[in-house]
Amino acid sequence: MKVAITTQGPDSASPVDPRFGRARFFRIVDTESGQQTTVDNAEGMNAVQGAGTQAVQALARLGVQAVLTGHVGPKAWNALQAAKIQMYSVTSGSAEAACQAFLAGQLSMLTPAEAPGHA
Amino acid sequence: MGPARSDKGQWVRGWGLAAEEGVAAEAKAVKAGVGVAVEVSAAAVGAAGRKEKTSGRQTLQPKSSLVENQDALLAVRLAIASGKGGTGKTTIATNLAMRLAHHGQEVVYVDCDVEAPNGHLFLKPDEVREYPVNRLVPQVSQERCQHCGDCGRICRYNAILCLAERTLIYDELCHSCGGCVRVCPTRAITEIPHFVGVVRIGIAGKVQFVSGTLKVSEASSPPVIRAALQAMPPSDWVILDAPPGAACSVVETLRDCDYVLLVSEPTPFGLHDLQIALELAKTLAVPCGVVVNRAYSSMAELRELCGQAQVPVLGEIPDDLAIARAYSRGQRIIDVVPGLHRTFDHLLLRLLEELQPNVLPFRTRQDLEQAIYANDRMEATNLNEPGRLMAT
Numbered sequence: 283m284k285v286a287i288t289t290q291g292p293d294s295a296s297p298v299d300p301r302f303g304r305a306r307f308f309r310i311v312d313t314e315s316g317q318q319t320t321v322d323n324a325e326g327m328n329a330v331q332g333a334g335t336q337a338v339q340a341l342a343r344l345g346v347q348a349v350l351t352g353h354v355g356p357k358a359w360n361a362l363q364a365a366k367i368q369m370y371s372v373t374s375g376s377a378e379a380a381c382q383a384f385l386a387g388q389l390s391m392l393t394p395a396e397a398p399g400h401a
Numbered sequence: 402m403g404p405a406r407s408d409k410g411q412w413v414r415g416w417g418l419a420a421e422e423g424v425a426a427e428a429k430a431v432k433a434g435v436g437v438a439v440e441v442s443a444a445a446v447g448a449a450g451r452k453e454k455t456s457g458r459q460t461l462q463p464k465s466s467l468v469e470n471q472d473a474l475l476a477v478r479l480a481i482a483s484g485k486g487g488t489g490k491t492t493i494a495t496n497l498a499m500r501l502a503h504h505g506q507e508v509v510y511v512d513c514d515v516e517a518p519n520g521h522l523f524l525k526p527d528e529v530r531e532y533p534v535n536r537l538v539p540q541v542s543q544e545r546c547q548h549c550g551d552c553g554r555i556c557r558y559n560a561i562l563c564l565a566e567r568t569l570i571y572d573e574l575c576h577s578c579g580g581c582v583r584v585c586p587t588r589a590i591t592e593i594p595h596f597v598g599v600v601r602i603g604i605a606g607k608v609q610f611v612s613g614t615l616k617v618s619e620a621s622s623p624p625v626i627r628a629a630l631q632a633m634p635p636s637d638w639v640i641l642d643a644p645p646g647a648a649c650s651v652v653e654t655l656r657d658c659d660y661v662l663l664v665s666e667p668t669p670f671g672l673h674d675l676q677i678a679l680e681l682a683k684t685l686a687v688p689c690g691v692v693v694n695r696a697y698s699s700m701a702e703l704r705e706l707c708g709q710a711q712v713p714v715l716g717e718i719p720d721d722l723a724i725a726r727a728y729s730r731g732q733r734i735i736d737v738v739p740g741l742h743r744t745f746d747h748l749l750l751r752l753l754e755e756l757q758p759n760v761l762p763f764r765t766r767q768d769l770e771q772a773i774y775a776n777d778r779m780e781a782t783n784l785n786e787p788g789r790l791m792a793t
Contacts, residue, residue: 330558332560336559339559339562342564357574364562365564
C-alpha cells in the first residue's frame with residue numbers, strides 16, 4: 283500500500299504540513315517494500331486555484347491509496363473520495379513519526395467535518 | 402420570460418426584438434432539455450456586439466447624413482471607477498447619465514458592479530426585461546470516455562480530475578475555455594450551459610438602462626459583466642458603473658474604455674486606493690481624470706497625488722448633508738440639491754476638453770457644448786443673473 287504524507291521538507295525527518303493541496307512536499311511511502319520517495323508540490327503550492335484537485339490528480343497517478351494530512355478542502359475531499367484514497371489526520375510531528383503512527387493504527391480517519399468550505 | 406413585447410421603448414432598434422425571440426427560443430430549448438450550446442445568452446441580445454451597432458444604427462436611425470465615418474457613430478465609452486468602495490461611483494454615474502440625456506445625448510447606463518448592483522435604485526428603470534446569462538462548462542459522457550487524461554492535462558485551471566475509471570469536472574473551477582472539448586479524441590466531452598446570473602435591460606426616462614446581477618454563490622463576475630456589455634443598445638455615450646477595487650471585474654469593465662473617471666474621497670483610505678486605481682488605469686492605458694466626492698477646500702494631499710500622476714481633477718462634489726440625505730432616499734442629487742446640476746455640467750465641459758477628437762465625434766462635442774451653454778443662459782435669464790458656467 284502506498285501512503286502519501288504532506289510535509290514541509292523533502293526528507294523523512296521533516297515536519298508534517300497540515301495543508302493538503304498547498305503542502306510543500308508529498309512524502310510517498312510504500313508500506314510493503316519500505317521504499318520512500320519525495321514529490322515536489324511547488325506547482326500545487328503556487329496554483330492560483332484548484333491546488334486540491336491537482337494534488338489528487340498527482341497522487342492518483344502515483345497509485346497512492348491513503349494520505350496523512352491536516353486539513354482537506356471540500357473539492358479535494360470529493361476528489362479523494364472519487365479516487366478511493368483514504369484520509370487520515372495528523373497535525374504535528376515528523377513524516378517518519380506520522381508513518382509509524384499510521385502503521386500502528388493510531389491515526390483516526392478525517393471526517394467530512396474536517397472539510398469546511400470557506401466563505 | 403413573457404412573450405416578446407412591442408417596440409415601445411426607444412432602445413428597441415429592430416435587432417432588440419429579433420434578438421429577444423432568439424433568446425426566448427434558446428431558453429425554451431434549454432428548458433425542454435435539449436442540449437443547446439448557449440454561450441452567453443445575452444450575447445444574442447447585443448447581436449454581434451459593437452460591430453453590428455454601427456450598421457444597425459445607420460439604417461434604422463441615421464443621426465446625420467453628413468457623417469461619413471461609420472466609426473464616428475460608435476459611442477464614447479466612459480467608465481466610472483474608484484479604488485475604494487462607497488466613494489460615489491453610482492452617484493456620479495447615474496447623475497452624469499441623466500445630465501447627458503437632459504442635454505439631448507443618447508445615453509446607455511450599464512451597471513457593471515454585478516456583485517452588488519445599485520444603479521436601479523437611483524435610475525428606477527421601467528419596462529425592465531430579464532435575460533439569463535450562462536457560460537459553458539464541459540460534461541463528460543462516461544460511456545465514450547477512454548480515460549486517456551488529455552482533458553485534464555490541457556486544463557490550466559485544474560477543473561478536470563482524470564481518474565482510472567472516472568473523469569470529474571469541477572464547474573466552479575472551469576473558465577469555459579473549451580480546450581478539453583478540442584483535445585478529447587473520442588468526443589466524450591460536450592459543453593452545457595451553466596447559469597451564472599441575469600442581465601436586465603430597461604429604460605429610465607431618456608437613459609437606457611442595463612444591469613448585470615451575478616448569481617449568489619458564483620465566484621467569477623466577468624461572464625456577467627461581458628453579457629451586460631454585449632447587451633448595450635447603440636447610443637452616443639456609454640456610462641459604465643464599475644465595481645470597486647482593482648481586480649479582474651474592474652479590468653473587464655475598463656477594457657476598451659475611452660476614458661475613466663476615478664471617483665475618490667479626500668480621506669487616507671480614499672487616497673491609498675485612488676493610487677492603486679491610477680496605476681490600474683495606467684497599466685490598461687486608459688486615459689483618466691479624477692472626480693472628488695465629499696470635497697472640501699484644500700485637499701492638498703489629493704492634489705499632490707494627482708499632480709504627480711499627471712491626472713487632472715475634473716470635478717468636485719461638495720461635502721454636503723443635503724446630498725447625503727438625497728442619496729439615502731434613493732433620489733438623484735441633481736434633481737433635489739439646488740445648483741448641483743451645474744457642477745455636473747461643469748464636469749461634462751471639463752471632460753470634453755480631455756476627450757481626444759478620435760474618441761468623441763465632432764458633432765457630438767458641438768451638440769453637447771451648445772446644449773450646456775444654452776441651458777445655462779436660459780437659467781441665468783430666468784434668475785436674472787449672469788451665466789455661471791460662462792464665468793468659470
